[in-house]
Structures are given as structure tokens and as C-alpha cells.
Amino acid sequence: MADTMQFDLVSPERKLASGPVRAVQIPGADGDLTAMPLHAPMITTLRPGVLVTEGAEGATRYVVTGGFAEITPQGASVLAERAYPAGPEGREALEAILTETRDKAAASSGPDKDRLDKLASDLARTIETIT
Amino acid sequence: MPNLKDLKNRIGSVKSTRKITKAMQMVAAAKLRRAQDAAEAARPYAEKLADVVNGLAASVADSPTAPKMLAGTGSDQTHLLIVMTAERGLCGGFNSSIVKVARYRAGKLLKEGKTVKILTVGKKGREQLRRDLGAHLVAHVDLSDVKRVSYENAADISKQVFAMYDAGEFDVATIFYNRFESVISQIPTPKQIIPAEVPQEAETSLLYEYEPSEEAILEDLLPRAVTTQIFTALLENGASEQGARMSAMDNATRNAGDMIDRLTIQYNRSRQAAITKELIEIISGAEAL
Numbered sequence: 001m002a003d004t005m006q007f008d009l010v011s012p013e014r015k016l017a018s019g020p021v022r023a024v025q026i027p028g029a030d031g032d033l034t035a036m037p038l039h040a041p042m043i044t045t046l047r048p049g050v051l052v053t054e055g056a057e058g059a060t061r062y063v064v065t066g067g068f069a070e071i072t073p074q075g076a077s078v079l080a081e082r083a084y085p086a087g088p089e090g091r092e093a094l095e096a097i098l099t100e101t102r103d104k105a106a107a108s109s110g111p112d113k114d115r116l117d118k119l120a121s122d123l124a125r126t127i128e129t130i131t
Numbered sequence: 132m133p134n135l136k137d138l139k140n141r142i143g144s145v146k147s148t149r150k151i152t153k154a155m156q157m158v159a160a161a162k163l164r165r166a167q168d169a170a171e172a173a174r175p176y177a178e179k180l181a182d183v184v185n186g187l188a189a190s191v192a193d194s195p196t197a198p199k200m201l202a203g204t205g206s207d208q209t210h211l212l213i214v215m216t217a218e219r220g221l222c223g224g225f226n227s228s229i230v231k232v233a234r235y236r237a238g239k240l241l242k243e244g245k246t247v248k249i250l251t252v253g254k255k256g257r258e259q260l261r262r263d264l265g266a267h268l269v270a271h272v273d274l275s276d277v278k279r280v281s282y283e284n285a286a287d288i289s290k291q292v293f294a295m296y297d298a299g300e301f302d303v304a305t306i307f308y309n310r311f312e313s314v315i316s317q318i319p320t321p322k323q324i325i326p327a328e329v330p331q332e333a334e335t336s337l338l339y340e341y342e343p344s345e346e347a348i349l350e351d352l353l354p355r356a357v358t359t360q361i362f363t364a365l366l367e368n369g370a371s372e373q374g375a376r377m378s379a380m381d382n383a384t385r386n387a388g389d390m391i392d393r394l395t396i397q398y399n400r401s402r403q404a405a406i407t408k409e410l411i412e413i414i415s416g417a418e419a420l
Contacts, residue, residue, distance in 0.1 A: 010179065012282040012362055014172040030342050042340035043183060045351050068352065070183055070339075077179055 005037040006075030007053055009062060011083045016062065017053070024076050025052040026069050038073045048094075048122040050086060050129055051078065061086035063094060063126055066119075086130045094130075098123040135405070138398040142391060149387035155221065156380035163314070163373035169279070170311065170366040177363050184356045186339075187349050188329045198346070200353045203326035204302045209246040211269075211301035212237060213292070213324075215308040215364055216256030217372045218275040223379030225309060225317065225372055226255040232319040233307045237264055248301055252288060252365075270295075280369055285362035292361075293354060296325060308364040309371035315378050317371035322364070324357050 004020040023036045027049025046069060051062045067080040082097070084090030098120060105116035133141075188201055214233045216226045233256075237247045249264060251257040252272045260268060272288050274280070295301060304325040309317040341348050 008175070008179075010176040012173055012176050012285075012359060013169070015175050028342060040340060041338065042342060043187075043348060044342040045348055067355075068183075068348065070179070079176055079179055079183075 152383040159377040166370040216253035222376035225375035289358040311370040
């Protein structure tokens with residue numbers, strides 16, 4: 001059995017990571033999931049959260065703010081809306097997005113507000129986990 | 132014959148023009164590098180997204196529950212033309228070539244009795260289109276304060292487009308932009324973005340599991356795909372603009388050089404003529420004595 005698979009993390013503006021990994025933990029919209037080589041093909045949307053890859057040089061953590069992931073037996077591609085390496089830089093960026101989302105949530109109503117509120121709480125939880 | 136002083140001033144002014152065009156060319160070259168890098172960096176995302184959307188769309192396209200953005204509104208009466216041009220001029224035929232293609236398309240659609248609406252991105256296109264198609268301009272996106280095009284700029288444009296689509300203000304949307312081929316060649320390209328064009332012979336892709344449902348994902352992905360197409364177009368346009376400006380300014384620099392040479396020859400000739408004339412006057416004066 002193959003023990004690594006190709007992993008790509010891309011955002012619209014740049015490619016953040018690409019290379020072989022043993023496993024990748026993805027914050028799916030319906031719950032976290034871990035993809036390993038020979039995973040059944042699937043496509044899922046993402047919620048804001050932490051993405052962890054297990055590569056040759058240990059675990060690497062990234063934060064993503066949404067998007068979707070395509071998993072095939074040969075590899076996983078994550079197309080994130082915005083993605084940052086977990087760290088001070090990512091934290092700062094997320095905090096800016098959180099403030100913006102809260103402002104937007106305060107200004108909207110109905111299902112839109114529910115959606116934005118959920119997004120904000122997901123973001124807040126993500127920020128807590130990367131400190 | 133212009134006098135020597137005038138010629139000298141003229142040469143001086145052409146020289147400073149050459150300096151300016153040379154500087155603009157070098158600035159454009161540096162910006163072109165950056166724009167090309169940005170376009171390059173955005174490509175993996177766009178390609179992957181297009182792959183997934185095509186696969187999904189092919190499987191959903193025939194079902195009656197297909198999203199409106201994919202299936203269309205069922206008519207093609209009202210067309211929205213999104214014309215993307217530069218905010219600045221002095222870049223050769225860059226702006227005019229896009230406007231020309233858009234104008235041709237608008238003319239054709241109007242002749243077929245369709246309704247045409249135009250959304251302009253970039254000041255130059257608006258200025259050119261206002262003359263004959265002013266009545267059709269519905270909206271304008273100003274990017275003059277934007278130094279580096281980001282995904283958010285594309286998202287702003289697409290949000291505006293989606294709002295119009297949801298309000299039923301148009302049936303078909305097409306973007307017009309310059310595809311970057313090389314520094315000397317940019318190809319004005321129309322591309323239909325709504326309803327999304329699905330390739331007919333989509334290869335039988337893997338049987339994916341979808342989480343949440345297929346429809347929900349498609350609902351999420353289609354707007355994203357459209358935004359990405361707009362983003363790609365913006366980036367290509369940015370690179371094309373710099374490429375066009377670079378070659379235009381290169382030409383201008385060369386022309387200024389030629390002009391300086393010509394003027395210098397003329398200057399030397401007239402100086403020589405003046406000296407000869409003075410000599411003749413002195414000699415004939417001396418002989419007359």
C-alpha cells in the first residue's frame with residue numbers, strides 16, 4: 001500500500017503547499033475528516049478551521065477560512081478561500097476577517113445572519129486553537 | 132527654414148520625451164514581471180476549480196434541479212457585457228482592441244433585437260464606449276485605487292453581477308478581456324461566464340462522494356468558479372496591459388531617437404548654411420573694395 005499521497009493547498013492568489021504527505025486532516029463543513037492514501041474519492045466544502053498535514057518532516061498546520069477539498073485515492077487538493085500557515089501571521093489575518101464577519105453579521109438578518117454568526121464562531125474557535 | 136534656436140529647443144524637448152517613455156517602459160517591464168507572476172500563481176487554483184466544476188456540472192446539467200447559474204434562465208434576450216479595460220492609457224492598442232470586440236458584439240446583438248447592458252471595469256473602456264453605447268452602460272467598477280488586483284476585487288465585481296442576475300436583469304453574461312499571449316501579442320477574448328459553459332464530452336470522472344449534497348456543493352462552487360474566472364481575466368488583463376504598454380513605450384522611445392537624429396542633422400545643416408552664408412558675405416564684401 002502506498003504510504004504517501006500528493007497534497008496541494010492552493011488559494012486563488014497563490015499555492016501554499018504541495019508535496020507528498022502521509023495524512024491530512026481537513027475541517028469539512030459537516031465535520032473534521034482525515035484523508036489518507038487510497039481514500040474513497042470525495043468532494044467536501046470546508047468551514048473555517050485548522051488543516052494539519054503529516055509529511056516527512058512532521059506535522060504542518062495551516063488555517064483555512066473556507067473553500068472545498070477534493071480527495072482521490074492518489075491525493076488531496078484543498079482549494080481554500082484564504083489560507084495561511086498557522087502562526088502569528090495567520091492569527092492576525094483571521095482576526096481581521098473575524099471582525100469583518102461580525103460587522104457583517106450585525107448588519108444582516110435572517111438566514112444570512114445565522115450563516116455569518118456560525119462563520120464567526122468557527123473563526124473565533126480557530127483563532128483560539130492556534131495560539 | 133526654422134531658426135537655430137527653435138531647432139535646439141525642439142531637440143531638447145524630444146530628448147526629454149524620450150527619457151519619459153524610456154522610464155515608462157522600464158516601469159512597465161518591472162510591473163509586467165509581477166503581473167505575470169501573479170497570473171502564474173493563480174493558475175493552479177483556477178484549473179483545479181474548473182476541473183471539479185466541469186465534472187460536477189456534467190452530472191447535474193440534465194437534471195431539472197440544476198442551479199439557475201448553470202442552466203440559465205431559459206432565454207437569451209438580455210445580454211450583459213462586462214468590458215474589462217485599463218485605468219490608464221498610453222498602452223498602445225490595448226484598450227481600443229477590447230472595446231472594438233465588445234462594440235462589434237454589442238452591434239450584432241442589437242441587430243438581432245436583443246437587449247444589451249454593459250458593465251465596464253476600468254475607466255478607459257467607459258470613456259470609449261460612452262460615445263456610441265452610452266445608453267447601454269449600466270454599471271462601472273473603478274479599480275484606479277487598486278495597486279495590486281486581489282481576489283477581493285474580483286469578488287466585488289462578481290457580487291454585483293450576481294445581484295443583477297438574481298434580480299433577473301440579464302440572461303447571459305460575457306466578459307471581454309485581453310488574453311496575455313506574449314509581450315507583443317495580446318488577444319482580445321470574449322468569454323461567457325453565465326450560464327456556465329459545460330464541455331460536452333466531459334470524461335467519465337471518478338464517482339465522488341459529496342459532503343454535503345451534490346447540489347449544495349454546486350451551489351457553493353458555481354459563484355466561486357465565476358469569481359475565479361473574473362479574477363483570472365483581471366490578472367491576464369493586468370499582464371496584458373503592462374505588456375502592451377511596454378512595447379508601445381519601446382516604440383515611442385525608438386521613434387524619439389529617430390526624430391532626434393533627424394533634427395540633429397537638420398540643425399547641423401542649417402548651422403553650416405549660416406556659416407557659409409556669412410563667409411560669402413565677408414568675401415564678397417572684401418572683393419568689392
